[in-house]
Every structure is written in structure tokens, then in C-alpha cells.
Amino acid sequence: MTVDRLQQLVAEFAARREWERFHTPKNLVMALTGEVGELSELFQWLTAEESSAICADAGRRERVEEEMADVFIYLLRLADVLGVDLGAAVEAKVRKNEERYPAEVVKGLAVKYTELGRP
Structure with missing residues (x-):
């Protein structure tokens, strides 16, 4: 559904x-x-x-x-x-989080993006 x-x-x-x-x-x-x-x-x-x-x-x-x-x-x-539009909002937020939390930088880490020295 x-x-x-x-x-x-x-x-x-x-x-x-x-x-x-x-x-x-x-x-x-x-x-x-x-x-x-x-x-x-x-x-x-x-x-x-x-x-x-x-x-x-x-x-x-x-x-x-x-x-x-x-x-x-x-x-x-x-x-x-x-x-x-929840679908669009989720897609936009995931894209934003992709930028904030690049897999190669945060893999295996549970930290907020501000702790990574990133905007």
C-alpha cells in the first residue's frame, strides 16, 4: 500500500x-x-x-x-x-544525509555530522 x-x-x-x-x-x-x-x-x-x-x-x-x-x-x-509529501520529504532528507554522512567517512561510526568537522 x-x-x-x-x-x-x-x-x-x-x-x-x-x-x-x-x-x-x-x-x-x-x-x-x-x-x-x-x-x-x-x-x-x-x-x-x-x-x-x-x-x-x-x-x-x-x-x-x-x-x-x-x-x-x-x-x-x-x-x-x-x-x-512524505515520500518526497524522505527522499530529500536521505539525499541530504548522504552528503552529511558519506559512507567512506562514517562507516561503523555513530557520530553526528557536526562531530566530523563538516557543515
Whole structure:
């Protein structure tokens, strides 16, 4: 399913409930933040190994998938309300990151581009 189709699906869901008036950018960002918090809570006290294996348990996997879906739904709705083409935005950001983080310079390093002495 494409991003455009997902946005349409979410918009239709909101429209059938007459929720558009509540879906202001501010409200959507706040809801998105709350859902990211709920996703974070699932990982909060896990070790690196436990977090990598979280989806091995069916019940935990379902909770992770639901919270990830909630995050994505609010992000899709926010993009729709603001008229942001998420596909184009992602492509542009990846190109920008290609410049900031050349593979030959950062391979195997977890550093911010500003730490590399690059603009």
C-alpha cells in the first residue's frame, strides 16, 4: 500500500467521524508525541538484547505493532493536514544525509555530522 493510499485511508477514517476540526497541526503533533511515548514505554527498561528480541513474544509484538501503527497514523495525518509529501520529504532528507554522512567517512561510526568537522 502506498503512502498516498494510507493517507487517504486515515483521512477517510477521520472524515466519517467528523474529526477534521480536531486535527490541527498542534493537536496532531501532541498526539504523535504521546504515541511515541507509549512506544518508548514498551522498551524503557529492556537491555539491548531484550529490545532486539521483543517481537519474539507474540503479545509484545502485537503491542509494538499497534504503537508503531499509532505513531505512523498520526504522522500520516499530520503530513496530509500540512500538505507535506512524505515520500518526497524522505527522499530529500536521505539525499541530504548522504552528503552529511558519506559512507567512506562514517562507516561503523555513530557520530553526528557536526562531530566530523563538516557543515
